[in-house]
Amino acid sequence: MADATAAVCNLAILEALSGDAVQEISESYVGFCAATESLLSGIGDLSAGSEMARHVHRLCKYQLHSLVWEHFLTSLEENFERNGAVKFWQHFEPYRDISISEVDRSHVCDDQIQEVLCKALEEISLENQYQKKCLLVLVDALQTYKDQVLPAKCGAVTKKEFLLSKYQLMISSVLMASLPRHFPEILRWYFKERLEELSATMAGESTDHFDSQENDEMDVDGNNRMPSESSRMDIDGGLHGDFSENKLIKNIGKVVSDLRGIGFISMAEDAYASAIFLLLKAKVNDLAGDDFRSSVLDSIKEWIQAVPLHFLHALLSFLGDSFSYERSSDIKSPLASRPLSCYPGSDNLSEGLVRWQLRLEYFAYETLQDLRIGKLFEIIVDYPESTPAIEDLKRCLEYTGQHSKLVESFISALRYRLLTAGASTNDILHQYVSTIKALRTIDPAGIFLEAVGEPIREYLRGRKDTIKCIVTMLTDGTGGNPNGTGNASDSLLEELNREEENQENGAVEDNFNTDDKQAWIAAACWEPDPVEADPLKGSRSHRKVDILGMIVGIIGSKDQLVNEYRVMLAEKLLNKSDYDIDSEIRTLELLKIHFGESSMQKCEIMLNDLIDSKRTNSNIKATIGQASQTSTVSEDSGNSLDILDATIISSNFWPPIQEEVFNLPGPVDQLLSDYSRRYTEIKTPRKLQWKKNLGIVKLELQFEDREVHFMVAPVHAAIIMQFQEQKSWNSKKLAAVMGLPIDVLNRKINFWIIKGIIAETMDQEGEGHIYTLLEGSGDSTKNGGDGGSCEELLAVDDEGEGSVASVEDQLRKEMTIYEKFIMGMLTNFGSMALDRIHNTLKMFCVADPTYDKSLQQLQSFLSGLVSEERLDFKDGVYYLKK
Amino acid sequence: MGTRPLSDGIFFTCALPSYTMLKEDEIYRSMISWHAVASWTWDAQDETCGICRMAFDGCCPDCKLPGDDCPLIWGSCNHAFHLHCILKWVNSQTSQAHCPMCRREWQFKE
Ligand SMILES: [Zn+2]
Numbered sequence A: 001m002a003d004a005t006a007a008v009c010n011l012a013i014l015e016a017l018s019g020d021a022v023q024e025i026s027e028s029y030v031g032f033c034a035a036t037e038s039l040l041s042g043i044g045d046l047s048a049g050s051e052m053a054r055h056v057h058r059l060c061k062y063q064l065h066s067l068v069w070e071h072f073l074t075s076l077e078e079n080f081e082r083n084g085a086v087k088f089w090q091h092f093e094p095y096r097d098i099s100i101s102e103v104d105r106s107h108v109c110d111d112q113i114q115e116v117l118c119k120a121l122e123e124i125s126l127e128n129q130y131q132k133k134c135l136l137v138l139v140d141a142l143q144t145y146k147d148q149v150l151p152a153k154c155g156a157v158t159k160k161e162f163l164l165s166k167y168q169l170m171i172s173s174v175l176m177a178s179l180p181r182h183f184p185e186i187l188r189w190y191f192k193e194r195l196e197e198l199s200a201t202m203a204g205e206s207t208d209h210f211d212s213q214e215n216d217e218m219d220v221d222g223n224n225r226m227p228s229e230s231s232r233m234d235i236d237g238g239l240h241g242d243f244s245e246n247k248l249i250k251n252i253g254k255v256v257s258d259l260r261g262i263g264f265i266s267m268a269e270d271a272y273a274s275a276i277f278l279l280l281k282a283k284v285n286d287l288a289g290d291d292f293r294s295s296v297l298d299s300i301k302e303w304i305q306a307v308p309l310h311f312l313h314a315l316l317s318f319l320g321d322s323f324s325y326e327r328s329s330d331i332k333s334p335l336a337s338r339p340l341s342c343y344p345g346s347d348n349l350s351e352g353l354v355r356w357q358l359r360l361e362y363f364a365y366e367t368l369q370d371l372r373i374g375k376l377f378e379i380i381v382d383y384p385e386s387t388p389a390i391e392d393l394k395r396c397l398e399y400t401g402q403h404s405k406l407v408e409s410f411i412s413a414l415r416y417r418l419l420t421a422g423a424s425t426n427d428i429l430h431q432y433v434s435t436i437k438a439l440r441t442i443d444p445a446g447i448f449l450e451a452v453g454e455p456i457r458e459y460l461r462g463r464k465d466t467i468k469c470i471v472t473m474l475t476d477g478t479g480g481n482p483n484g485t486g487n488a489s490d491s492l493l494e495e496l497n498r499e500e501e502n503q504e505n506g507a508v509e510d511n512f513n514t515d516d517k518q519a520w521i522a523a524a525c526w527e528p529d530p531v532e533a534d535p536l537k538g539s540r541s542h543r544k545v546d547i548l549g550m551i552v553g554i555i556g557s558k559d560q561l562v563n564e565y566r567v568m569l570a571e572k573l574l575n576k577s578d579y580d581i582d583s584e585i586r587t588l589e590l591l592k593i594h595f596g597e598s599s600m601q602k603c604e605i606m607l608n609d610l611i612d613s614k615r616t617n618s619n620i621k622a623t624i625g626q627a628s629q630t631s632t633v634s635e636d637s638g639n640s641l642d643i644l645d646a647t648i649i650s651s652n653f654w655p656p657i658q659e660e661v662f663n664l665p666g667p668v669d670q671l672l673s674d675y676s677r678r679y680t681e682i683k684t685p686r687k688l689q690w691k692k693n694l695g696i697v698k699l700e701l702q703f704e705d706r707e708v709h710f711m712v713a714p715v716h717a718a719i720i721m722q723f724q725e726q727k728s729w730n731s732k733k734l735a736a737v738m739g740l741p742i743d744v745l746n747r748k749i750n751f752w753i754i755k756g757i758i759a760e761t762m763d764q765e766g767e768g769h770i771y772t773l774l775e776g777s778g779d780s781t782k783n784g785g786d787g788g789s790c791e792e793l794l795a796v797d798d799e800g801e802g803s804v805a806s807v808e809d810q811l812r813k814e815m816t817i818y819e820k821f822i823m824g825m826l827t828n829f830g831s832m833a834l835d836r837i838h839n840t841l842k843m844f845c846v847a848d849p850t851y852d853k854s855l856q857q858l859q860s861f862l863s864g865l866v867s868e869e870r871l872d873f874k875d876g877v878y879y880l881k882k
Numbered sequence B: 001m002g003t004r005p006l007s008d009g010i011f012f013t014c015a016l017p018s019y020t021m022l023k024e025d026e027i028y029r030s031m032i033s034w035h036a037v038a039s040w041t042w043d044a045q046d047e048t049c050g051i052c053r054m055a056f057d058g059c060c061p062d063c064k065l066p067g068d069d070c071p072l073i074w075g076s077c078n079h080a081f082h083l084h085c086i087l088k089w090v091n092s093q094t095s096q097a098h099c100p101m102c103r104r105e106w107q108f109k110e
C-alpha cells in the first residue's frame, strides 16, 4: 500500500527514465526495502546499514529521497505498531477491568502494576531507542550521499531534525491511537502509590534541620544534571536528607522520562500532578480532621515543603528540566527573591518550584477552608475552644477571598440545624453570640457577620420568649452559657465587660487598620434610639458595641430590653426572703455602662428600695423592746414581730404589680398592722400599704415521723393555716373564710394537693369539695420530701403567675387608651399601614397621655387586635374587621 | 380541752396543750418567717405636687430617689409640696411667699 503510493508519486520521474535506469531503480528499491526489513528486524544488529546505504545512494541519484524516507518511516511505524505499541498495551491488558478506585488497593496488585509499568516502559523505550538508531542509519545514508554531491553542508541538520520529529510524532500518535482507557488511571495510581510511599518515608525520617546555605553557594553555578548535586535544599528551614538520591525518586524519575520518551509528556505531568493534589487533599483531611482545638495550617505548609515540593525538586532535577533552557542570570523572577531561590540550580528550577508551591498552597488553603466551612456550625458550637480552627479559616479566607462561600454554607447550616422549632430560644441565642464572637475574628468589619446574623435575628424576632431569654443571658450568671465556657457564674454582660477591660490593658495589640476601623465605626451605629446619656462611651467601646449591639439589634430597641429587665428584676426582688442584692447591684452597674444611667434610673430606685427596706426593717425591729406609744392592745404580739420582715417599695417606680385580695389569718394580719404602725412612727407622715399576695413565707410542717419545710407564697400559707383550726373544710366555706372566689381557691389549694398535704374529696351532702388534711405520712411521702429539712423554693406561683405584670400585659393596658383612636382612624380612612397609624398617633396624641410607643410596640398591639379578630391585616395594611 | 392535734398524723410544730389560749403561738411556731411586701405612700390628700406636678410618691425634678431623699412638707394651710419645690418657690419670692395653691401666706406647719 505504501509502496504503491510512493510509486504513483514518482510516476512522472519514471516516465522520463530509460529502461536501464528503471531497471536500476527497481532493483535498488527492492534492495532498499529488503535492507530496511532486515535492519528493523535484526534486533541490535545494524550490519544491514551499509547495504541499505548503497541502495539509498542509488535511489537518491534519481531524486527519490522522499520515496526513501517515507518508506522508511512507514516501515518504522509498522514495526513500532507490531513490536512496540501492541506489546506495550498487552502488558496492561490484565488490568483493564480493575477499577482503580480507592476501594481495592491491595498491595499485591500495586506491586504488580508497578512492576508491569516499569517493564513495559523499559521494553518500549528499548524498541524506541533501537528504531531511533535505525532512523539515524538512514539519516546517515542520506547525509553521505548529500556530502558526495554537494560538498557544502546545507540542510543536513534540518533533515535530521525533521525526520526525528516526524518520527516522534509518529510513535506518539501510534500509541495515542491505541491508548486504552484505563492507562491514564494506571499512571495516576502508580504516582499516587509512589508518593504515598515517599510520604511515609519522609514521615519516618528524622526531620533534621541544618543550614545548608554554604552548600548552596557551591551549587548555584553548577549546571549539573546529576541529582546528587541538588540533593540539599532549604525551604523555610525545612530540610531533609539526600532525597533525590532516593531509589524511589530514581524509579519515579525513570518512569517519567520513559513516558516523555514515548511522547506522553503532558499525560505524565497530569498524572503526577493529580497524584500530588490527591495526596495533599488526603493530608489536609488527615491533619485537619474534626479537631478544632489546634491549628493545622502551619503543619500543612510544612508538609508541602517536606513532601511534594521536595519530591518535585528532586524529580525536576533528575529530569534535568531546569537546564533545558539557558536564561540570562540577571533576569530574575520577582518570586525568586523568596527563600526558595536558595534551591540549588538555575532560576528556572526555582521559578518552576515557586509556581508549584503557590499552586499547592492555594489548593491546601482552599481544601482546608472548605473543610472548615463545612464544619463551621460545629466549630462555633465548640467556640472558644475551637479558636485555632477559626484562626486557620481566617488565614485561608484571606488567601482565597472566598468569604461568600462561608456565608452561603453557614446560613444553610443554620437554617437546617439551628433555626428549627426544636431548638430552644436559649440555644439559638447562645449560638448567635458564639457566631458573633467567632466570626469577629475572621471578619472584624462585621460585613459577613451581618449577612450571617440576619437569618438568626429574623427567626428570633418570631419567638415570644426572645426578649426574656436575651435579658436572662445578659444579666443572669447562673443560667449562663450551656457550653460551660469561662466562669460558670458569669453573665454575658460580665464577660463583655471583662473583655473590654482586657482590651484596655492590652491596648497596644490593637490590630485594626484604619479602614477596618472606619467600617467598624459605621457598623457600630446600631443604636436605633437616641442615647440620652452614655457617659462612659469612648472610642474604646466600639468593639464592645458589636456583640451587645447585635443582640439589641434582635429586639430593635434598647428600651424594650431595659423594660423587660425591669420586670424580671422586680419579680426577682419581690421573691427575695432576704435583702441580699449584691449581684443585682453589679448587674445594674454593668447595664448602666452599656445603656446609660438614665435608662436604668427606675431599676436603681428599685434596688435602693431594697437597701432602704433592710435598714427600715432593722430599725423597726429595734423598737420591739420599747413600748409602742400609740398601741394599746398589741403588746403581746411584739414578741412575734421578729418573724416578720418586709420589703417596702416605691411603687411609682416599679412595674405594675398584680394585686390579689384575700384574708390573711388574724394573727398575721395583726402582725402586719403592728409593723405598719411602727413604720409610721418612724417615718411619719409616710404609711404602708400591704401587698398581701406578695412575699415569701417559710413554713415548717411537722408530721409524726418527719418535718417538712416549705417556702410558699402568702396565699398558700394562709390556706394551710386554716387547717390548723379545722382539719377538714368544705371548699365553699373555706373560700368564704379566705375571701377568695371559689375557683381561685380550688386552683391555689392544688399546690398542697400536689405536695400530698391535703386530699380532695367530693362532698356527699352538698355541692363543692371537701379538703382534708392528710393523716399520717403514708402516701404523702412521695411528695413530701424525705424526712429531713427539705427546703422547697416556690418563688413563683404554681400557675406560673408572676407578681409583676408581664411587659405584654402592661403594653396592652397602656395601649387601650389609643384603641378608640385607632378604630376611629380606620373607620375614616378604610385602611392604613403601620407607619401611617404610628405617625398619626404621634401627631394627634400629644397630651394626656402622650403617645410614646415605638413602632414595634404598636405593631405587637395591632397584631393582638388582629388575633382578637377585631382588625384585619392584609398586604401591609390594617382594616376594620367587618 | 387538752392537746388538740390537728390530725392523727400531722402537727404544726410544738402544738401546745391549750388550743384556745395558745392558738396564735401554734401558728407562729409553724411559721418560721414571713417576708411581706408593702408599698409606702405619703399620707397626703393630693397625689401630685402643685408646683412640679410630679407624684408625691415620686420625687421632685431635681431628685433621683423618692422618699427620705425628697420629703414632703406641709404648710400651715395644710397644703403639701415636695420640700425642694416649695423651698425653691419660697426663695424665688421677693417678699413674703404665699402658698401656690391657696394664696395664703406660706408658713411651714409646725
Ligand atoms: Zn414638687
Ligand SMILES: [Zn+2]
Pocket: B059, B060, B061, B062, B063, B069, B070, B071, B082, B084, B085
Ligand atoms: Zn427633691
Ligand SMILES: [Zn+2]
Pocket: B075, B077, B078, B079, B099, B100, B101, B102, B103, B104
Ligand atoms: Zn395652701
